[in-house]
Amino acid sequence: MAIVSCSFVLVFILSIVSVPHFINASSVSDACTKAAASSPTINHDFCVTSLQADPKSRSVNFVGLAQIATELTSKNATSTKAKINNLLANPGNGNNNIKPELSTCLDLYSDMIDHLSDAARAISSFRYDDAKTYLSAALDAPSDCEDAFSEKGTGSVLSKEDSNATQLSAIALALLNI
Secondary structure (H helix, E strand, C coil), X not given: CHHHHHHHHHHHHHHHHHCCCCCCHXXXXXXXXXXXXXXXXXXXXXXXXXXXXXXXHHHCCHHHHXXXXXXHHHHHHHHHHHHHHHHXXXXXXXXXXXXXXXXXXXXXXXXXXXXXXXXXXXXXXXXXXXXXXXXXXXXXXXXXXXHHHHHHCCCCCCHHHHHHHHHHHXXXXXXXXX
């Protein structure tokens, strides 16, 4: 009888320990607090608002939140790439003056989208170190895009998009590091 009781207790404890720790909406805020504490790039409110926009955020763990942040970053990068293509296709409004910078940003965002796709696959395959490498590479694209404009001495027409992409990439990376 003692062996049966010990076995039951052991199975019970193992089942509790092996269950992934899912989080609720208030824990999204806690996750964002931890992420923001780990990176000065991350704005807590932006993190919470971004992650809670996806209904899945209420029923996933930190890795799931990192996956959501990666997907959001990919959507942002894809939208930004479309904006750049539109600016390049319509050279009016001074866009001709910044065509080289826009072309640089287009290349950077194309690479970023590839890195984010690789990161999402790595997260899904539990290859978190690989995902961190891809997310780190993706994190460089928006700042490199901004640098292209500042080197020319012109204001960036992509500053909002670059800022959002930086935040989202940093959030995904921080959540994987937690």
